[in-house]
Amino acid sequence: MAKNKKVTSYDVAREAGVSQSAVSRVFRPGLSVSQKTRDKVMTAANRMGYRPNAIARMLITKQSGMVAVIVSSRANVNYPEVLSQVSKQLAAQNKRVLLFTLDDPDGVDELFEQIWTFQVDGVIALAAHFESHRLAQFEEHDIPVVLYNRNVPDSMANTVCCNHELGIKQLITELEKNNPKKYLVLSGPKDSDVANERREIAISLLKQFDVEDVSILYGDYSYQSGRDCLAKWLQKNPAPDAIICSNDTMAIGVIDEARENHNIHIPNDISVVGFDGITSSAWLSYQITTIKQPVEQLVKAAVAMLLERIETPDLPPEARVLTGVLIKGNSVKRP
Amino acid sequence: MAKNKKVTSYDVAREAGVSQSAVSRVFRPGLSVSQKTRDKVMTAANRMGYRPNAIARMLITKQSGMVAVIVSSRANVNYPEVLSQVSKQLAAQNKRVLLFTLDDPDGVDELFEQIWTFQVDGVIALAAHFESHRLAQFEEHDIPVVLYNRNVPDSMANTVCCNHELGIKQLITELEKNNPKKYLVLSGPKDSDVANERREIAISLLKQFDVEDVSILYGDYSYQSGRDCLAKWLQKNPAPDAIICSNDTMAIGVIDEARENHNIHIPNDISVVGFDGITSSAWLSYQITTIKQPVEQLVKAAVAMLLERIETPDLPPEARVLTGVLIKGNSVKRP
Secondary structure, X not given: OOOOOOOXXXXXXXXXXXXXXXXXXXXXXXXXXXXXXXXXXXXXXXXXXXXXXXXXXXXXXXXXXXXXXEEEOOOOOOHHHHHHHHHHHHHHOOOEEEEEEEOOHHHHHHHHHHHHHHOOOEEEEEOOOOOHHHHHHHHHOOOXXXXXXXOOOOOOOEEEEEXXXXXXXXHHHHHHOOOOOEEEEEXXXXXXXXXXXXXXXXXXXXXXXXXXXEEEEEOOOOHHXXXXXXXXXXXHXXXXXXEEEOOHXXXXXHHHHXXXXXXXXXXXXXXEEXXXXXHHHHOOOOOOEXXXXXXHHHHHHHHHHXXXXXXXXXXXXXXXXXXXXXXXXXXXXXX | OOOOOOOOHHXXXXXXXXXXXXXXXXXXXXXXXXXXXXXXXXXXXXXXXXXXXXXXXXXXXOOOOEEEEEEEOOOOXXXXXXXHHHHHHHHHOOOEEEEEEEOOHHHHHHHHHHHHHHOOOEEEEEOOOOOHHHHHHHHHOOOOEEEEOOXXXXXXXXXXXXXXXXXXXXXXXXXXXXXXXXXXXXXXXXOOHHHHHHHHHHHHHHHHOOOOEEEEEEOOOOHHHHHHHHHHHHHHOOOOOEEEEOOHHHHHHHHHHHHHHOOOOOOOOOEEEOOEOOHHHHOOOOOOEEEEOOHHHHHHHHHHHHHHHHHOOOOOOOEEEEOOXXXXXXXXXXX
């Protein structure tokens, strides 16, 4: 056998002259198998260096082969695509995803208990917010953690993140070509780190561009909140010239509400920009000008960083920031 | 302590008068901790019946506490919603999701090897196609399996599925109110069981409704394939009166292509129906008439069935079929 090829139960079965399921039964507790078969299998397995199960592997390598991936229900990221990439890229490194969904902050204690119990080799948190004393717990347990789509300064966690500042600057530069007077910033929820970061960057950049008329609205990242925020605004105010949405999903809600219920033309009457570059942002009905997150590269960075920390726990924390791609859609008025 | 409350490391820490991380270090192989702390923790842990880690629990209960969830990249189901529901409902039963993504059929051997290795308690397959000899392997390994959104007759697997026949009948009944002459059936890919089932049901029902002019097109469930199929059809043929799409995503592609590139009005010129009831099917720009899958109930049935099989392996296979909800959108011409 080539030295680096992982020995499978199928290889052992071939060598021992038995079925694969016979091999598997030998190594599964509580299942019956004849002594003769057991002997054949054990001889072949020992000779080939076969590591049959999670228990054996954990006892030998002190690694469970599992990475906890925590997904918040508040996830704004292109969640299915990110999760699928994480699963694929970890599988390529012979690690498996143990999935946790975090719905309310009260569930954190139990979630952490599960993470200690399953002795995962590391943690990737997608869009989940953890207080710094929580992040410290990972360190106390010697479990490396990578925060995806987070930029937590001065923290002990590793982070990967898209460059929000550069992206939002590119979007505002597009909008400013028409010299809009009245801006709306449609922020994500106040308890989202990313939403707060994107909103504050937009406000600060608009100041640098000498824009004076800026109003802030708060949605919850959902389609419906995009619709509701615009409808409520239009009840008492004239339409703005430009709307900066903190994600694409709210931008889609804004466009639908404007077009279908207020007969407002996008982009002639209002220019709209989003963020993330989700699949539906490119659909013909929307064609949103946005920043596409480099999901594959972000995940690659997150996985690489996590594996480095698993191998070398003492590495200092690191923040990796990748640049998104400006998508020039059809939601910003052409000058 | 109340008898049914699960003892956590936090409880043991309180009892032993040490920090939670000290408790955790005692039970994690290879980490240092003082003998004094170790003694305190072990005394408290033994008295309280604390099961500290996956190895200990697996050795005692012969259960890993993990359920493998296999997601095909061909997944047509409302995948993020389904996965999130599966994770939540299994967590409520103290089971965790070990996630596997299946991208190409060649990966099945390795995927199965991983499933045997991690000794999962059961398997839920979302939209993954397995040959019957593959399903037999689960049985040989005494691992219960539930196929989600599948209806495999005569198989040894448990299945949960939405009632496609009833749903498609409701959709055709809506379409028939206008007495359309020319029908298109836009099918999903030929290697998808669900796509084949939905297409054949539609064709068979249209015959029962005495519809004569039916053409079949094949997409791959994606938005782009919906657009491409319609564009190609219109190059050589007049627009049909009605299009039955095998999922909502292709219906959205059809509507965008018709409206944006061919100046065809939906529903006045063409009536379009979808299937699944995904979130974007209800967006104002689309408002698709479709069948909404009862995701929460389907997952509840899948999880309940799996847990029954884990407890009582000899139960006969069972197929559960739940009824979807007809959503009357705005994509079918009103009579």
